[in-house]
Amino acid sequence: MVLLLGLFAAEARAVTWFPFGPDGGDARSFAADPADHMHLYLGTANGWIYQSQDGGKRWTRLASVGKRDDLVIDHILVDPSDPKHLVVGAWVVADLQHPDGGLFVSHDGGASWTSQPEMQGQSVRALAIAPSDAKIMVAGTLKGVYRSTDGGVHWQQISNQDVYELASVAIDPLDPNTIYAGTWHLPWKTTDGGVTWTSIKQGIIEDSDVFSILVDPAQPSVVYASACSGIYKSDDAGAQFTKAPGIPTNARRTRVLRQDPTHLDTVFAGTTEGLYRTDDGGAAWTQTTGSDLIVNDVYVDPADPKRVLLATDREGVLASEDGGQTFGPSNGGFSARHIEAYVQDAQHPATVYVGVLNDKEWGGVFVSHTGGLSWSQLPAGLDGHDIFSLGQAPDGTILAGTGHGIFLLKSGAWERASDGASGAVAVAVPVKAPRKTPVHSATRRRQAAKAEAAATPSVKPFDGIVFGFAVSGETLYAATSQGMLRSASNGLTWSQVASIPTDEWRFVASSKANVVAASLHALEMSTDGGNTWQEVALPAKVTQVSAAALDGMGRVWVGGREGAFYSADNGKSWQTLKDLYARNVNSIYYDQAADRMLVTSNGPATEAFAVQLATMRISKWDTGWSLRFVRPVGDHLVAGTLFDGIVVQPKMVDSPEPAEVRAAR
Numbered sequence: 001m002v003l004l005l006g007l008f009a010a011e012a013r014a015v016t017w018f019p020f021g022p023d024g025g026d027a028r029s030f031a032a033d034p035a036d037h038m039h040l041y042l043g044t045a046n047g048w049i050y051q052s053q054d055g056g057k058r059w060t061r062l063a064s065v066g067k068r069d070d071l072v073i074d075h076i077l078v079d080p081s082d083p084k085h086l087v088v089g090a091w092v093v094a095d096l097q098h099p100d101g102g103l104f105v106s107h108d109g110g111a112s113w114t115s116q117p118e119m120q121g122q123s124v125r126a127l128a129i130a131p132s133d134a135k136i137m138v139a140g141t142l143k144g145v146y147r148s149t150d151g152g153v154h155w156q157q158i159s160n161q162d163v164y165e166l167a168s169v170a171i172d173p174l175d176p177n178t179i180y181a182g183t184w185h186l187p188w189k190t191t192d193g194g195v196t197w198t199s200i201k202q203g204i205i206e207d208s209d210v211f212s213i214l215v216d217p218a219q220p221s222v223v224y225a226s227a228c229s230g231i232y233k234s235d236d237a238g239a240q241f242t243k244a245p246g247i248p249t250n251a252r253r254t255r256v257l258r259q260d261p262t263h264l265d266t267v268f269a270g271t272t273e274g275l276y277r278t279d280d281g282g283a284a285w286t287q288t289t290g291s292d293l294i295v296n297d298v299y300v301d302p303a304d305p306k307r308v309l310l311a312t313d314r315e316g317v318l319a320s321e322d323g324g325q326t327f328g329p330s331n332g333g334f335s336a337r338h339i340e341a342y343v344q345d346a347q348h349p350a351t352v353y354v355g356v357l358n359d360k361e362w363g364g365v366f367v368s369h370t371g372g373l374s375w376s377q378l379p380a381g382l383d384g385h386d387i388f389s390l391g392q393a394p395d396g397t398i399l400a401g402t403g404h405g406i407f408l409l410k411s412g413a414w415e416r417a418s419d420g421a422s423g424a425v426a427v428a429v430p431v432k433a434p435r436k437t438p439v440h441s442a443t444r445r446r447q448a449a450k451a452e453a454a455a456t457p458s459v460k461p462f463d464g465i466v467f468g469f470a471v472s473g474e475t476l477y478a479a480t481s482q483g484m485l486r487s488a489s490n491g492l493t494w495s496q497v498a499s500i501p502t503d504e505w506r507f508v509a510s511s512k513a514n515v516v517a518a519s520l521h522a523l524e525m526s527t528d529g530g531n532t533w534q535e536v537a538l539p540a541k542v543t544q545v546s547a548a549a550l551d552g553m554g555r556v557w558v559g560g561r562e563g564a565f566y567s568a569d570n571g572k573s574w575q576t577l578k579d580l581y582a583r584n585v586n587s588i589y590y591d592q593a594a595d596r597m598l599v600t601s602n603g604p605a606t607e608a609f610a611v612q613l614a615t616m617r618i619s620k621w622d623t624g625w626s627l628r629f630v631r632p633v634g635d636h637l638v639a640g641t642l643f644d645g646i647v648v649q650p651k652m653v654d655s656p657e658p659a660e661v662r663a664a665r
Helices: 004-011 441-455 659-664
Strands: 027-033 036-044 048-052 060-064 071-078 086-092 101-106 124-130 133-141 145-148 166-171 179-183 186-190 210-215 223-227 230-234 254-260 263-271 274-278 295-300 308-312 316-320 338-344 352-357 365-368 387-392 398-402 405-410 413-416 426-429 458-460 466-472 475-480 483-487 493-496 507-511 514-518 523-526 545-550 556-560 563-567 585-591 596-601 607-612 617-622 627-633 636-641 646-648
Touching: 036 071, 036 308, 048 071, 071 101, 071 124, 086 124, 101 124, 133 166, 133 179, 145 179, 179 210, 179 223, 186 210, 223 254, 230 254, 254 295, 263 295, 274 295, 338 398, 338 627, 338 636, 352 387, 387 475, 398 466, 398 475, 466 514, 475 507, 475 514, 507 545, 514 545, 523 556, 556 585, 556 596, 563 585, 585 627, 596 627
Parallel strands: 027 071, 027 295, 124 166, 166 210, 210 254, 338 387, 387 466, 426 493, 466 507, 545 585
Antiparallel strands: 027 036, 027 308, 036 048, 048 060, 071 086, 086 101, 124 133, 133 145, 166 179, 179 186, 210 223, 223 230, 254 263, 263 274, 295 308, 308 316, 338 352, 352 365, 387 398, 398 405, 405 413, 426 458, 466 475, 475 483, 483 493, 507 514, 514 523, 545 556, 556 563, 585 596, 596 607, 607 617, 627 636, 636 646
């Protein structure tokens, strides 16, 4: 396969694999270089900063601000006096009793970051820089309001006990001592740098969460505030607010307000139910997108206000060239997808499918006909379900295991595995026949007919979670939350494997006539294609199974927090490899073509391991990413990441291109 990675040779790092999508995912925040409106920064929900040099048409991954994958970056400040100086506020989605996050600082345009020690562990939910003095910055955390007067080097809390659980901050454009603070319980204001604070809730519905505050740069007495209860405007610096008309309050949170810098009466409101716009200073608002869009941030190009960017949940970055009336995706190079499932088409090796979690109708299944270098979405028929597993039937049909049953790919669209009549997944459940008793012949015949009907498997709807697929001969197996299922009809109809407990089975794997099924705490194995099963003892050190596989010799492999183990005698004894330094194992896969086991583990580790089965020699690659799994495609490897889509192993030389790739061009 030709991997056009030679083009990236100048960027290559010894430990970095290249990201190739699928594009999109959760985008959280924008910031622009004051010296170059085409140079943009993008914050994500997994701790990474991206940048664009062309106004958001194409993105490149810049750096991880905290070397962790759980930081939500909702605010990025770029110092107008030194555009290489950036400050980022981050928080962690966690229990409120244990808040976490921090402030991070860069002095090289975002290439490297350091944690600000005084704010370490703070859940930073808001950040602002004073328009009149770039050395003054204000941060809002769950503990209160903090201020820096030296460009973010040192910070001091300036709020009292009433001002806490911050969601937004804003600084008066002329007076840096006048600060607005929006909390989870209405807004506050100080005019003396935080010495005293005044509640400015007049006109705002009680107990409103104030998510965004906007102070008009030309008329500082004009203040907008957005809340869970709607949008408010004040013409007297917050003394009295009036609720804006035109935006319903039910099930909607207005997360962000942004002005058109060239026309200040034009304000955009990004909400959890789409984008709104006013052109008359808030007198009237109109919705410009569908209500299924969650908007986290808005950027209006100061040189071309008709170009508007949205940072959204699931759809990533959207761009408009007509002032926000219509939008299209602008995610080139940006992928924040949680990849959970993978299957390669056995008949077309360059065709691979991945399944994602948490992206609803913008996620589902993506297909690549170029070995993972480019992707297109296959959402039709999946109803926005999360994809937990992918498989392929003996006849070549692709299957998707979702949180609500099994789907089959037919002519480019997904159909639920069906009995052909009810539309529900056909899961046959064996019913025991009644005990025979001596009766008269006529009665016996009637009871025999009833017994025969009762003994026939009944069909009931299946709506469980499908964690994995495997094929043994002409039989498909599915590990589900409602037991182990099997199908002899290429996935159309399914029956329960009655000889093993109807538990939640998380893993299933096969090799020749051997099939293994694993739950979190149990292991079952068949050596005759699934006709009979026997319980297999787990490794004594494994407290919870997190991966299971079979190799070509029939050896069973199991992964857990404690590492990877294998057994050559059906679980009577287990061994581990001393040089396999993988802990928190999340995937073990048998690469038949190379006769090796591929092993990955949960972060912070970023290595992928290969065990050559002939010699038990171990090799590894530091991919630079937190991995979910690694798989072979032709003569290279691809990996699914926990939060960043698919990454591809670097190849600095070309190799022969498969016919499937040539045909796809």
